[in-house]
Amino acid sequence: LLQAPVQSTLLRVPVQTLSDPGEAWLIQDLNAPTSFPHVVEIAGAPVHPEHNVWHGSRHQREDAQWQQCATKMTRFGLRLVDGHGVDIHGSTLQQGGLELELTLQSITGETLSDAHNPRPHEALLAGSGKGAFETKVKLMESRHLYRCHVMLLSSHIGGALIRVHVAPTRPDLAAKPNLCFTSRPFLSRARDPGPASARAAGKRKAAEDAEAVGEHLESPEYQDLSAFGDGEPLYRSAGGCGGCGDDDDDDDDAGPRYASACDEAETEAEAEAEAPPPASARIQSVEARIRLQGLLDALESQQPLPSGPQLVEALRMCRIAA
Structure with a gap:
């Protein structure tokens, strides 16, 4: 049931x-x-x-x-x-x-x-x-x-x-x-x-940019750095020292007229060093003044202190008794 x-x-x-x-x-x-x-x-x-x-x-x-x-x-x-x-x-x-x-x-x-x-x-x-x-x-x-x-x-x-x-x-x-x-x-x-399409588009863009630069170089507004002459501006390079123009044997007329900012500072320092000292200066020898200035610069830049013989030699150049 x-x-x-x-x-x-x-x-x-x-x-x-x-x-x-x-x-x-x-x-x-x-x-x-x-x-x-x-x-x-x-x-x-x-x-x-x-x-x-x-x-x-x-x-x-x-x-x-x-x-x-x-x-x-x-x-x-x-x-x-x-x-x-x-x-x-x-x-x-x-x-x-x-x-x-x-x-x-x-x-x-x-x-x-x-x-x-x-x-x-x-x-x-x-x-x-x-x-x-x-x-x-x-x-x-x-x-x-x-x-x-x-x-x-x-x-x-x-x-x-x-x-x-x-x-x-x-x-x-x-x-x-x-x-x-x-x-x-x-x-x-x-x-x-x-x-791949993005890369192809990038290549096309680079080609277009290169073509635009080529057209600009051929335009009359563009002036090459090497195209200088009398009365024309002197181009200055802001690059580091030791660049173009360091070789003294190079012909000045063989390339662009560059003047480095570092070279300009060195030239001014050399001009100051070669200038005759004032009559009131205790040390009249230009060579001695340069030697002493080098010792002072070394001290200010926290370089090792000069040795005794180096200091004696500098003082002798200044005609000061050690």
């Missing part, structure tokens, strides 16, 4: 029946996190999504070429819906879940294999961290998110475009186009063209 209500309840549980495959559709899930395509090239210019999200229909234009990069993860989601756009479970189409397989196809419809990738020990697709990627999944419910790297490049197959194709593994279900998803053709490349 106690088991009768339980059995009655179990008998009233509805059994989920299989849906008609002709009324189910496998479509792209636009609400899933998507990075497909990575780049869209329009009129030769690469266009990137804003914050990894494509807004508007610019990337859907007929003249827009989709591009995927092997260094970046490709993400896209698929949904299984009925004729009214309502989600249905894959288990209603196939016992244990709708088994789907992802493959790559050439633009001619040829299914590509790992043999098309010339790199040894590398498959067409790679998973997270460039590890192995499982191409087959069982869709128990209604949605699935694919995450992979497209390792096969268009350059490996003569520059041809590639498609992503997802279809059931069961032949009778794979024969129904509504249960198959085929992406838009895209160009598979190794890296994002963004940085």
Whole structure:
């Protein structure tokens, strides 16, 4: 008597029946996190999504070429819906879940294999961290998110475009186009063209700047530093000492007339040293005055004190008894 209500309840549980495959559709899930395509090239210019999200229909234009990069993860989601756009479970189409397989196809419809990738020990697709990627999944419910790297490049197959194709593994279900998803053709490349385009733009800018400088050099307003003559200004260099013009053997007329600020200070110091001392000075010898001034400068710059013989020699030059 106690088991009768339980059995009655179990008998009233509805059994989920299989849906008609002709009324189910496998479509792209636009609400899933998507990075497909990575780049869209329009009129030769690469266009990137804003914050990894494509807004508007610019990337859907007929003249827009989709591009995927092997260094970046490709993400896209698929949904299984009925004729009214309502989600249905894959288990209603196939016992244990709708088994789907992802493959790559050439633009001619040829299914590509790992043999098309010339790199040894590398498959067409790679998973997270460039590890192995499982191409087959069982869709128990209604949605699935694919995450992979497209390792096969268009350059490996003569520059041809590639498609992503997802279809059931069961032949009778794979024969129904509504249960198959085929992406838009895209160009598979190794890296994002963004940085390369920025470098190319930088090179173009540098070339334009160089051309502008060349035009300025040829203009009459420009005067070369070496173009001097009588009555023309003397150009001065603010550079450090020891620059051009240190060699006494150089011909003054062989190059630009430069006057270093350091050289000018040294010349003024030498002129002051060579000037005759005033009559009231106790030491009239120019050489002795220079020697004493050198000792004083050494003391002020906290250099080692002069030795006894050096001091005696300086005093003798000044004719002062030690």
